[in-house]
Amino acid sequence: MPFVPAATLPVGHRGHPRPPLWPRLAILALATLVVLPLAVILFSFSDPQADTWAHFGEFVLPRLLLNTLWLLLGVGAGTALLGVSLAWLTAVCEFPGRRWLSWGLLLPLAVPGYVLGFVMIGLLDYTGPLQTGLRDIFGAAPEIPIRSRGGVIAVMALTLYPYVYLVARNAFLTQGRRVLEAAQTLGLSRVQGFFRVALPMARPWIAGGLALVLMETLADFGTVAVFNYDTFTTAIYRAWFGMFNLSAASQLASLLVVLVFIALALEQRSRHGQRFAQGGRGDAGQRIVLGPRARWLAALWCGLVFAVAVAVPLAQLLAWAWHSRGDLDARYLGFLYHSLLLAGSGALVVTTMGLVLAYALRSRPGRLATFAGRLSILGYALPGTVLAVGFYLPMSGLDNLWIALGKHFGMAWGPLLGGTLVAMLLAYAVRFLAVGYHPVEAALHRVTANMDEAARSLGSGSRDVLARVHLPLLRGGIATALILVFVDIMKEMPITLMTRPFGWDTLAIRVFEMTSEGEWQRAALPALTLVVAGLVPVLLLMRSSDRELSHAA
Amino acid sequence: MQLDIRDIAVAFAGDTILDGLTLALEPGEIGCLLGASGCGKTTALRAVAGFEPLVRGQISAGSQQLSRPGWTLPPQRRRVGMVFQDYALFPHLSAAANIAFGLRGQPARERRQRVAAMLDLVGLEAVAHHFPHQLSGGQQQRVAVARALAPDPAVLLMDEPFSNLDVELRERLSLEVRAILKKAGTTALIVTHDQHEAFAIADRIGLMNAGRIEQLDTPYNLYHYPVSRLVARFIGQGVMVPGVIAASGEISTPLGMLAPRTPAQPGSRVDVLLRPDDIVHDDASPTTARVVSKTFRGASILYAVELPCGTRLLALVGSHHNHALGEAIGIRLEAHHVVAFPAP
Numbered sequence: 096m097p098f099v100p101a102a103t104l105p106v107g108h109r110g111h112p113r114p115p116l117w118p119r120l121a122i123l124a125l126a127t128l129v130v131l132p133l134a135v136i137l138f139s140f141s142d143p144q145a146d147t148w149a150h151f152g153e154f155v156l157p158r159l160l161l162n163t164l165w166l167l168l169g170v171g172a173g174t175a176l177l178g179v180s181l182a183w184l185t186a187v188c189e190f191p192g193r194r195w196l197s198w199g200l201l202l203p204l205a206v207p208g209y210v211l212g213f214v215m216i217g218l219l220d221y222t223g224p225l226q227t228g229l230r231d232i233f234g235a236a237p238e239i240p241i242r243s244r245g246g247v248i249a250v251m252a253l254t255l256y257p258y259v260y261l262v263a264r265n266a267f268l269t270q271g272r273r274v275l276e277a278a279q280t281l282g283l284s285r286v287q288g289f290f291r292v293a294l295p296m297a298r299p300w301i302a303g304g305l306a307l308v309l310m311e312t313l314a315d316f317g318t319v320a321v322f323n324y325d326t327f328t329t330a331i332y333r334a335w336f337g338m339f340n341l342s343a344a345s346q347l348a349s350l351l352v353v354l355v356f357i358a359l360a361l362e363q364r365s366r367h368g369q370r371f372a373q374g375g376r377g378d379a380g381q382r383i384v385l386g387p388r389a390r391w392l393a394a395l396w397c398g399l400v401f402a403v404a405v406a407v408p409l410a411q412l413l414a415w416a417w418h419s420r421g422d423l424d425a426r427y428l429g430f431l432y433h434s435l436l437l438a439g440s441g442a443l444v445v446t447t448m449g450l451v452l453a454y455a456l457r458s459r460p461g462r463l464a465t466f467a468g469r470l471s472i473l474g475y476a477l478p479g480t481v482l483a484v485g486f487y488l489p490m491s492g493l494d495n496l497w498i499a500l501g502k503h504f505g506m507a508w509g510p511l512l513g514g515t516l517v518a519m520l521l522a523y524a525v526r527f528l529a530v531g532y533h534p535v536e537a538a539l540h541r542v543t544a545n546m547d548e549a550a551r552s553l554g555s556g557s558r559d560v561l562a563r564v565h566l567p568l569l570r571g572g573i574a575t576a577l578i579l580v581f582v583d584i585m586k587e588m589p590i591t592l593m594t595r596p597f598g599w600d601t602l603a604i605r606v607f608e609m610t611s612e613g614e615w616q617r618a619a620l621p622a623l624t625l626v627v628a629g630l631v632p633v634l635l636l637m638r639s640s641d642r643e644l645s646h647a648a
Numbered sequence: 649m650q651l652d653i654r655d656i657a658v659a660f661a662g663d664t665i666l667d668g669l670t671l672a673l674e675p676g677e678i679g680c681l682l683g684a685s686g687c688g689k690t691t692a693l694r695a696v697a698g699f700e701p702l703v704r705g706q707i708s709a710g711s712q713q714l715s716r717p718g719w720t721l722p723p724q725r726r727r728v729g730m731v732f733q734d735y736a737l738f739p740h741l742s743a744a745a746n747i748a749f750g751l752r753g754q755p756a757r758e759r760r761q762r763v764a765a766m767l768d769l770v771g772l773e774a775v776a777h778h779f780p781h782q783l784s785g786g787q788q789q790r791v792a793v794a795r796a797l798a799p800d801p802a803v804l805l806m807d808e809p810f811s812n813l814d815v816e817l818r819e820r821l822s823l824e825v826r827a828i829l830k831k832a833g834t835t836a837l838i839v840t841h842d843q844h845e846a847f848a849i850a851d852r853i854g855l856m857n858a859g860r861i862e863q864l865d866t867p868y869n870l871y872h873y874p875v876s877r878l879v880a881r882f883i884g885q886g887v888m889v890p891g892v893i894a895a896s897g898e899i900s901t902p903l904g905m906l907a908p909r910t911p912a913q914p915g916s917r918v919d920v921l922l923r924p925d926d927i928v929h930d931d932a933s934p935t936t937a938r939v940v941s942k943t944f945r946g947a948s949i950l951y952a953v954e955l956p957c958g959t960r961l962l963a964l965v966g967s968h969h970n971h972a973l974g975e976a977i978g979i980r981l982e983a984h985h986v987v988a989f990p991a992p
């Protein structure tokens with residue numbers, strides 16, 4: 096693609112004789128990339144294997160659907176309850192420990208669901224330290240049914256609630272306590288004010304956060320795999336590796352995509368609501384000072400969530416990792432190396448794509464921008480298992496064609512596209528484009544069209560404008576994009592699991608293999624590494640929203 | 649340097665935005681394009697800066713041609729400085745570094761001296777190392793002016809330079825910027841929709857309408873001798889009073905006889921422009937008018953009054969003459985500049 100920096104273009108001005116072609120090409124290429132896997136999995140229906148479907152229809156599908164629906168319902172309700180209650184307490188009320196808890200409660204973002212899952216099982220299972228300890232003291236202990244539907248739901252709610260917490264907290268902070276005071280002057284009690292004013296005002300944002308939670312729940316593979324809880328993602332994986340039934344895997348994937356589209360529709364609707372429910376300017380005002388008992392209850396509730404979601408699992412991981420510190424060997428370094436290599440190259444690919452897309456939209460703003468934004472969100476919503484199937488099939492098809500062609504000419508041609516590595520990178524790109532695009536786009540937004548023209552009127556050519564104005568201003572956004580995508584790919588499980596070339600085991604794969612054998616201790620060291628890496632973007636997030644709020648104040 | 653804009657036209661996708669605009673500024677003169685939004689004044693500025701190609705006409709600075717149809721000298725090579733409405737300061741550079749931006753290629757020592765001279769000119773030495781977000785709106789504006797002046801441009805362009813500032817700051821800064829430009833001796837072209845701003849800063853003002861200049865004149869003449877009803881309506885306040893040319897050549901109006909500036913055919917109907925300061929409140933005057941509405945302005949009161957014949961007038965009266973609505977007050981005409989337009 097001919098990459099023409101936007102600085103050479105008359106930015107955003109109508110009526111110049113020939114608008115450049117490359118932005119459209121860039122967006123077309125992106126659209127192809129997102130649509131390709133969808134087309135591939137839908138195409139699988141043209142080859143129905145009747146017997147497989149009969150089997151599916153009778154035994155597997157109803158259970159998968161029921162399991163998935165329960166999971167969506169449970170995780171949705173759980174994250175809403177946790178997210179909204181914690182957000183309200185930390186945003187509007189005053190209680191001991193509020194200041195650091197309001198940030199601490201974001202930390203679960205750093206703990207992948209599959210990590211919290213295996214820690215909880217290891218901790219609470221019959222053979223785990225809690226039950227054995229209780230038995231040692233009392234001779235008997237109540238059984239904790241952690242390996243159950245309730246267990247998965249609890250674990251996923253505890254890892255995903257920050258999506259709701261973050262947006263609800265922002266909504267409560269920006270709508271200000273003014274609104275609540277207004278409600279009180281109109282005769283509503285505080286509780287009534289919360290339910291009749293604050294909550295409805297924050298609803299579009301909460302719905303947006305919930306939609307993200309539902310997408311993550313649908314996409315999740317690692318957590319449900321740890322619990323042996325069958326959903327579409329695990330079924331796709333088993334059809335793929337257990338039965339080598341590619342069309343069954345694709346057909347399952349297309350059903351999963353239907354569910355994803357429902358969640359997406361919800362997300363789009365919530366965006367619509369946000370436009371009309373613009374909160375006023377963030378207005379500090381007075382926090383609600385809770386009564387002597389209520390303030391300790393509030394601190395207890397927030398502290399409990401923090402302990403269960405962050406402190407206890409982290410302590411347990413540390414203990415296990417110390418116990419199995421002998422694993423810190425050449426093999427571990429191999430996993431780490433593969434993780435860093437994949438995450439690094441993936442981050443480069445995704446950030447470059449994000450940069451091209453951001454420039455494309457800058458030179459051709461308007462409806463295209465909305466379209467591209469939707470595309471990137473669609474890519475983010477597609478579960479890794481779906482993308483893995485959707486990219487693996489055409490890539491391996493191309494490879495087979497190539498090898499057959501080689502045979503035809505009497506040559507032993509190797510795989511054309513480096514085996515499945517390309518499929519893996521493309522799948523990463525589609526999955527995480529939204530993650531890499533947004534920081535870059537936000538940074539580019541700061542470079543106004545007038546700045547380009549100012550630089551030009553001061554004697555700068557287009558390359559000079561790029562080097563002296565754009566690059567310095569984009570640096571932070573590019574770095575953020577790289578870091579966010581890097582860490583997301585490090586934690587990513589299904590795409591890596593299903594498309595990695597032979598022998599390319601990463602930290603996440605190691606965690607998957609150890610946990611599927613119930614070796615919690617040996618999973619701890621790679622898991623801990625992932626959690627530490629996951630802390631970086633959370634810290635970035637805290638810093639940026641801190642800055643935002645202090646700007647608003 | 650002299651700026652010469654001759655009969656230019658600019659069109660976007662079939663829409664003609666500028667059509668036959670002509671304007672010449674003497675070296676060191678400050679010109680202003682004044683007009684309502686959509687009249688094409690910003691497009692004219694961007695054409696001079698080199699961001700819009702011409703369909704017709706030509707633009708030159710001194711002896712150098714800048715634009716003609718089919719050929720546009722790139723903005724970075726035409727030595728035309730520009731101050732943007734939002735200032736477009738580079739947020740990652742300090743005030744001094746912003747000012748130094750256009751001085752690349754000069755030896756470091758000269759560059760430093762030039763930046764210091766510019767900071768001194770706009771009076772911002774104290775905040776040289778502050779970043780744009782640490783500066784007040786007025787300071788940001790002065791950095792933008794200094795940045796544009798630093799490379800010693802042949803012409804300086806300013807697009808609505810004061811619209812982002814408080815009303816009180818506006819007037820002070822427009823006088824300040826005028827002083828800076830005069831001290832630097834720069835030829836400047838300014839675009840604004842605010843006539844008070846234009847009056848404060850410009851030597852000559854071109855009132856724009858529909859892509860061309862309706863009248864190019866000094867602020868004084870624009871106010872007192874508008875060439876058309878459009879200019880009369882846009883600049884200042886006033887009313888049109890109907891009159892008839894008498895046999896004597898004078899204009900007969902409900903307020904008495906007036907001497908026209910230009911002779912007209914006896915018997916023809918005209919409209920006479922009367923400004924609020926042409927009507928004087930005089931208790932001794934035989935002509936009385938009823939107060940219809942009033943606006944208190946501190947030092948003065950603007951009355952709208954109605955003559956017995958139904959003609960409405962505006963009168964600017966000292967603030968201690970406080971009259972009630974409906975009250976009849978004596979008025980007298982004291983017009984030094986009689987401007988009449990043929991009745992439609």
